[in-house]
Amino acid sequence: METNNLVLGIDTGGTYTDAVLLEYESRRVLAARKALTTRRNFAIGIEAVVEGIHLDDPAAIKMVSISTTLATNAIAEGKNKRAALFLIGYDPELIAKFKMAGRLGTPHYAYFDGGHDLYGREKSPLDLPAILTQVNKIKNEVDAIAISSYFSPLNPEHELRAYEAVSRVCDLPIVLGHQLSTKLGSVERATTAALNASLLAVLQQFVIAVRRAMERRQIDAPLMVVRGDGTLMSAEFAARTPVETIHSGPAASAIGGRFLSRLDKALVVDVGGTTTDIALIEDGQVTVSEDGATAGGYKTAVQAANLLSIALGGDSHLRQSAERKLIIGPERVVPLAYLAQEYPQVYGQLKTLSHRLSAQTTADWLEYWFLLREPGDEMLTPQQRKLVKLLRDGPQPLPAILKKLNLLHVGQLDAGDLWREEILGKAGLTPTDLLHVDGRHTPWNVEAAKLAADVFYKFLYRTPEELHEQVWAQMTETIVRAIVSFLTNRELPPPARPKDNDLGRWFFFNSLYDEDPHLESRLRLRYPIIGIGAPAGIILRQAAQLLGTDLILPDHHEVANAVGAVAGSVMVTAELLVYPLMSREGLEVLGYYVQDGDGRSQFDELDDALAYARQTSRKHALGAALQSGADNPQVVLAETADGLDTYRIRAKAIGNPRLTH
Amino acid sequence: MxxxxxxxxxxxxxxxxxxxxxxxxxxxxxxxxxxxxxxxxxxxxxxxxxxxxxxxxxxxxxxxxxxxxSDVTLADLEQISEMRMTLEALSAQLAAQRATPDDLAVLDALYAAQKMTDATELFALDHKFHQAIAQAAHNKYLAQTLDRFFGLSQRLWYMALPRLDFLPAAVEEHLNLVAAIKKGEDGRAAQIMRHHVQNFYDKVRQILSD
Structure with a gap:
C-alpha cells in the first residue's frame, strides 16, 4: 500500500501531553498516546509520547505540529517579571491616574521622552541618552527588553532608533511593539511587547526540546506551532512571537473537534484534568475574540479564539467545607486511584483509615502529599528538608505529616517553593476516582478509589448514590452555567437556590431542576455539543440533555486536542496603515502615508495610497505564508476605516500546510 | 524555509x-x-x-x-593585527566624519558602562565599542570585515587574560577616541585608534612569547 502523508500532532496540556499520528487526507488516526505533563519541563512529557508512538517509517512523517500551554503557564508562574519595558512618549500621570501600571506585564517599566501623535508626527524628540543609561542600569537584572513607543504603528521611527542603539550596547533580546500589533491601543501593545519579550527564551528552549525528541525518532519534518486562534505558524516564527501561542491548547481542541466531527456549527467543550474549555465553531471555523487574548490577568493585543475556561475537570479536588458541604475544585490533584497504582502502600493506608474512622478524623486524611522528584540545586529550608526526608518513604496523608513533624498547621510546613518547583505532588479524591467506583472509566486502581470514596461518604453523612449524583449534578450545573455565560456574554451568579426576585436566576434554576409547580422553562442550544477529553462522555451527557441538544463524541475525541494541533491552517497576516499627512498646523491634508512595518511611503492621493497598500499587504502575506510552509495560500483582503481618515488594510494568507519537503 | x-x-x-x-x-x-x-x-x-x-x-x-x-599561532597574530590596525583606523576616521547623534549616544553609553564594570565584562564591552564605531562609519562591508577579525582575536585575548592589567588604560584611550569622533577630527581619531590597536597586539605578543 502506498503511504499517504502522515502528520504528528502533539498537545501539551496542564495535566496530560497527548500525541496522535494522523493520515492527513483521510483524517484517519493511526496511533494515539498520552503521558502526564511535567510542568517544570514540558520536554519530558513530549519525549514520552513521541517515544510511545509506533512508527514504521519516520520519513513518512511530513509535518509535526504542537500546541502548548507553555506561554500561559510561564505567565501564571510570574516569569513575565524578568522583562524590562521601555515606554516612549507615554504619559506616566495618565497611566497612574487610570491605574494601568499593573496591566503592563512587568514591574521593570520606565518612561522616556519621545513618541508620535495620531498623524504620525513626532510628539517630542527621542531621549536616547536616557534610554541607554537605563539599559546600563538594568541589563544584568532582566532577560529581555521590550520597547513600545506612543503611536508606533503609525510611525515606528522611535522604536527603531531605540532598537538600533540598545542592540549596540547590550546582548539582550529586544522586542518592538509595532512588530506585534498594529492596533493603536498603547497599553495593550506595551503589555504584548513585554510578555513577548519575557517568553522568548521559554519558547526557544521548547522548540529545541521538541526538535531533539523528533531527532531521537529520526523524524525530519517541518515543525509548526499552534497560535491562540488555532492557525499554525512555523517554529522559527513562534520563537520570535511566543505571545501568539497564548490559548493555543484550547484553540487546538476546538479545531480538532471540528476536524473529527466534520460539523460546521457546534459548541466544543473540552473536559480536561485541570480545566474545562468552551469554544464555538461557526462556518467550520473557530470563532475569534474581538478583544485581544488575556493571560494571567494581562490583556494583550494578540488575536485568540473566543474561549471560556473554567477551573473544573476530571482531576478537580473533591473536598468538604467546614459546614460539611461538597466543594469541587478549583485545585487540580492527582487522583487517588492513580496514586495507589504508583504506590501500592497507599491502598493499605486507605484500608486502615476506613476501619478506624472516628470523630477526630477529617477529610484531610484523603489529601496525600508525595515526592515528585528529588530536589536538585534548589536551596531548601531545614523544615523543607525534613518534609522531603519524610516523603522519601512514600506518600503520606497531610494530618500524618503534621503529626510526625510535630506541627499544628499546614502553613508551618513552608512548602510553597516545593509545589512551585514540582518537587512535591498532591493527591486527593477526584471525579476521576468516582468514575472508577462507578466502573465507567477504570484505567487505575479501582479498589483504592472505592476505599477513598467510602471514607468520603462517611464524612459527608451521605450514601454513595447521593454523593455521586451530587458531584455530577454540581459539575453539570457549573458547565451549563459556563456555556450560558459564554454564549450570552453575561455573568451568571453562582448557583444557589434563588430566593430573591431575580427572574434570570429563577429561569436558570427552573430550567435545570424543573421545580416550579406552574411554569416549565427550558434552555435549548441550537446546535450540538462536541465533547472532547476522556471524561467528556460521562460529564457532558447530562449537560447536553439540559440544553436540549445532542452530545457528539467523535472517534478519538479523547485526543482531539492533539488532532487539532495538525488540523489547523497555516496563516500569516500582513497589516498596513494608511493615514493622512497633515500640514504643520494640522488643518490641511497634504497627502497620505502608507505605513508598512518598518518602512513608509508617501502618496498625493488616497486612492493611490490604498491601491499600493492593498498590493503590498497581499504580497507580504503571500510571501510569508509560503515561507511558513503554506500550500497554495489564498489571500483575503479586509479594510477598515479607523476614523480620522486612517485606514487599516489587512491581508490574510491562509492555506493547508504543505506536506512535501 | x-x-x-x-x-x-x-x-x-x-x-x-x-x-x-x-x-x-x-x-x-x-x-x-x-x-x-x-x-x-x-x-x-x-x-x-x-x-x-x-x-x-x-x-x-x-x-x-x-x-x-583551529590553531592560533604568533603568525596569525601578526596577520590579524596588520589587518585590524589599518581597518580600525579607517573605521574611526569615517566615524569622525559620519557619526550621527544616535551613534554618539551609543558611544557615550558604552564608555559609561566600561567605567562601571570589571575585567571580564570589559572585553565584551570593548568589542561592542569597536562595533559601535564601525556602525558609526556607516559602511556595512567594513563593519562585517572588522567583526570577523575581531572574532579571531578574541582567543588571543583569552590566552593573555591572566596577565592583562592594561585594560583600564585602554578604556581611557576610548574616552579620547570618543572626543575626537564627536569633534569630527578624523585624522586624530584614526591615529588614536591605530595606536590603541597596536598597543593591544604589542601587549598580547609580549605575553604570548614569554
Whole structure:
C-alpha cells in the first residue's frame, strides 16, 4: 500500500501531553498516546509520547505540529517579571491616574521622552541618552527588553532608533511593539511587547526540546506551532512571537473537534484534568475574540479564539467545607486511584483509615502529599528538608505529616517553593476516582478509589448514590452555567437556590431542576455539543440533555486536542496603515502615508495610497505564508476605516500546510 | 524555509563561546555527537553550527582526522593585527566624519558602562565599542570585515587574560577616541585608534612569547 502523508500532532496540556499520528487526507488516526505533563519541563512529557508512538517509517512523517500551554503557564508562574519595558512618549500621570501600571506585564517599566501623535508626527524628540543609561542600569537584572513607543504603528521611527542603539550596547533580546500589533491601543501593545519579550527564551528552549525528541525518532519534518486562534505558524516564527501561542491548547481542541466531527456549527467543550474549555465553531471555523487574548490577568493585543475556561475537570479536588458541604475544585490533584497504582502502600493506608474512622478524623486524611522528584540545586529550608526526608518513604496523608513533624498547621510546613518547583505532588479524591467506583472509566486502581470514596461518604453523612449524583449534578450545573455565560456574554451568579426576585436566576434554576409547580422553562442550544477529553462522555451527557441538544463524541475525541494541533491552517497576516499627512498646523491634508512595518511611503492621493497598500499587504502575506510552509495560500483582503481618515488594510494568507519537503 | 533555525543558532552561540574562551582548546578535536550530548541539543543543529564555524575559521576540517578547533599561532597574530590596525583606523576616521547623534549616544553609553564594570565584562564591552564605531562609519562591508577579525582575536585575548592589567588604560584611550569622533577630527581619531590597536597586539605578543 502506498503511504499517504502522515502528520504528528502533539498537545501539551496542564495535566496530560497527548500525541496522535494522523493520515492527513483521510483524517484517519493511526496511533494515539498520552503521558502526564511535567510542568517544570514540558520536554519530558513530549519525549514520552513521541517515544510511545509506533512508527514504521519516520520519513513518512511530513509535518509535526504542537500546541502548548507553555506561554500561559510561564505567565501564571510570574516569569513575565524578568522583562524590562521601555515606554516612549507615554504619559506616566495618565497611566497612574487610570491605574494601568499593573496591566503592563512587568514591574521593570520606565518612561522616556519621545513618541508620535495620531498623524504620525513626532510628539517630542527621542531621549536616547536616557534610554541607554537605563539599559546600563538594568541589563544584568532582566532577560529581555521590550520597547513600545506612543503611536508606533503609525510611525515606528522611535522604536527603531531605540532598537538600533540598545542592540549596540547590550546582548539582550529586544522586542518592538509595532512588530506585534498594529492596533493603536498603547497599553495593550506595551503589555504584548513585554510578555513577548519575557517568553522568548521559554519558547526557544521548547522548540529545541521538541526538535531533539523528533531527532531521537529520526523524524525530519517541518515543525509548526499552534497560535491562540488555532492557525499554525512555523517554529522559527513562534520563537520570535511566543505571545501568539497564548490559548493555543484550547484553540487546538476546538479545531480538532471540528476536524473529527466534520460539523460546521457546534459548541466544543473540552473536559480536561485541570480545566474545562468552551469554544464555538461557526462556518467550520473557530470563532475569534474581538478583544485581544488575556493571560494571567494581562490583556494583550494578540488575536485568540473566543474561549471560556473554567477551573473544573476530571482531576478537580473533591473536598468538604467546614459546614460539611461538597466543594469541587478549583485545585487540580492527582487522583487517588492513580496514586495507589504508583504506590501500592497507599491502598493499605486507605484500608486502615476506613476501619478506624472516628470523630477526630477529617477529610484531610484523603489529601496525600508525595515526592515528585528529588530536589536538585534548589536551596531548601531545614523544615523543607525534613518534609522531603519524610516523603522519601512514600506518600503520606497531610494530618500524618503534621503529626510526625510535630506541627499544628499546614502553613508551618513552608512548602510553597516545593509545589512551585514540582518537587512535591498532591493527591486527593477526584471525579476521576468516582468514575472508577462507578466502573465507567477504570484505567487505575479501582479498589483504592472505592476505599477513598467510602471514607468520603462517611464524612459527608451521605450514601454513595447521593454523593455521586451530587458531584455530577454540581459539575453539570457549573458547565451549563459556563456555556450560558459564554454564549450570552453575561455573568451568571453562582448557583444557589434563588430566593430573591431575580427572574434570570429563577429561569436558570427552573430550567435545570424543573421545580416550579406552574411554569416549565427550558434552555435549548441550537446546535450540538462536541465533547472532547476522556471524561467528556460521562460529564457532558447530562449537560447536553439540559440544553436540549445532542452530545457528539467523535472517534478519538479523547485526543482531539492533539488532532487539532495538525488540523489547523497555516496563516500569516500582513497589516498596513494608511493615514493622512497633515500640514504643520494640522488643518490641511497634504497627502497620505502608507505605513508598512518598518518602512513608509508617501502618496498625493488616497486612492493611490490604498491601491499600493492593498498590493503590498497581499504580497507580504503571500510571501510569508509560503515561507511558513503554506500550500497554495489564498489571500483575503479586509479594510477598515479607523476614523480620522486612517485606514487599516489587512491581508490574510491562509492555506493547508504543505506536506512535501 | 527560514533563515536559521533556533536550535542551530543556539548551538552556534554555545560552541563559538567554547572556542573563543578556550574551553575548547586550539587544535583540540571537535566531535559533533559529544557536543550535542553536552549541550542538550540534537546532532543536526550541532552539525549545522559547525559548518558556520568552519566558515568563521574557528573550526577546521582535515580530510583524515575530522574536525578541529583551529590553531592560533604568533603568525596569525601578526596577520590579524596588520589587518585590524589599518581597518580600525579607517573605521574611526569615517566615524569622525559620519557619526550621527544616535551613534554618539551609543558611544557615550558604552564608555559609561566600561567605567562601571570589571575585567571580564570589559572585553565584551570593548568589542561592542569597536562595533559601535564601525556602525558609526556607516559602511556595512567594513563593519562585517572588522567583526570577523575581531572574532579571531578574541582567543588571543583569552590566552593573555591572566596577565592583562592594561585594560583600564585602554578604556581611557576610548574616552579620547570618543572626543575626537564627536569633534569630527578624523585624522586624530584614526591615529588614536591605530595606536590603541597596536598597543593591544604589542601587549598580547609580549605575553604570548614569554
Amino acid at each position: 527560514e533563515k536559521i533555525r533556533v536550535d542551530t543558532q543556539q548551538a552556534y552561540n554555545q560552541i563559538r563561546e567554547k572556542i573563543v574562551t578556550l574551553a575548547l582548546a586550539p587544535g583540540a578535536p571537535v566531535n559533533a555527537q559529544s557536543l550535542a550530548d553536552e549541550l542538550g541539543l540534537g546532532i543536526r543543529p550541532v552539525e549545522e553550527a559547525l559548518k558556520l564555524l568552519i566558515h568563521d575559521d574557528l573550526v577546521v576540517v582535515t580530510p583524515r582526522h575530522g574536525l578541529y578547533a
